[in-house]
Structures are given as C-alpha cells and as structure tokens.
Amino acid sequence: MDPVQAVLGIKATHLVAGVAGGVVRALLSGGGWLAAISSVVIGSLTAGYLTTPVYAAAKAYFPLLAGDASSEHAIGFLVGLTAMLICEGVLRFIRAWSRNPTIPLDERQP
Numbered sequence: 337m338d339p340v341q342a343v344l345g346i347k348a349t350h351l352v353a354g355v356a357g358g359v360v361r362a363l364l365s366g367g368g369w370l371a372a373i374s375s376v377v378i379g380s381l382t383a384g385y386l387t388t389p390v391y392a393a394a395k396a397y398f399p400l401l402a403g404d405a406s407s408e409h410a411i412g413f414l415v416g417l418t419a420m421l422i423c424e425g426v427l428r429f430i431r432a433w434s435r436n437p438t439i440p441l442d443e444r445q446p
Contacts, residue, residue: 346384349405353412354383361420378423379416386419387412 341347358379362372391411395401 344384347387349409350387350412351380351384353387353409354380354416357383357413357416358420361417365424375420378420382419383412383416386415390415 339348355376356379358372358376361379362375365371365375387408391408394411395403401407
C-alpha cells in the first residue's frame with residue numbers, strides 16, 4: 337500500500353492518471369490559469385476516488401478487460417476526463433439559467 341492510499345484511501349497512481357487527464361483537458365480547452373488548475377484538481381480528485389468502483393464495474397461488464405494496472409490507469413484517465421466534461425456542462429447550464437432564471441411551465445395546464 338502506498339503512503340497516499342494509507343492517508344487518503346486513494347491510490348497515488350489514480351491521482352496521477354487524473355492529473356494527466358486534467359492536463360490534457362487544460363491544453364485542449366485553452367482558457368486561463370484558473371481553468372487549467374481547476375481541470376487538474378477535478379480530474380485528479382474524481383479519478384482518485386472513482387477509479388476503483390468504475391474499474392470494478394467495467395470488469396464485471398467487460399470480462400475480456402485485462403486485469404493489469406494499465407487498464408486501471410486508462411480507466412482512471414477516462415474517469416477524470418469525463419468528470420471534467422460533466423462539470424463543464426453543468427457550469428454552462430447554470431450560467432445560461434442565471435441569465436434567464438425561469439421555471440419551465442407545463443403547456444398542458446390551463
């Protein structure tokens with residue numbers, strides 16, 4: 337067990353995979369330094385905490401998935417990258433809603 341896992345309960349390799357995903361996202365999306373740092377933080381935290389359950393589910397649904405560390409790291413990278421895209425979509429929705437904060441009404445009601 338590595339020291340990070342002993343203290344935080346997450347594997348350091350999952351954090352590294354998330355950081356790599358965050359760096360890729362920061363390089364592809366552009367933006368400022370705050371966006372780059374937030375991409376790295378979101379990617380590393382989500383990969384650190386969600387890689388293990390997602391990897392277990394992937395092995396259950398895809399039995400041909402190799403049981404080695406490279407598969408686990410690849411899933412960690414994808415988990416971090418996907419979480420950043422979801423967070424970005426949620427933030428875009430919130431910004432759009434804040435410009436026009438209306439509650440959708442049901443058209444069928446009189």
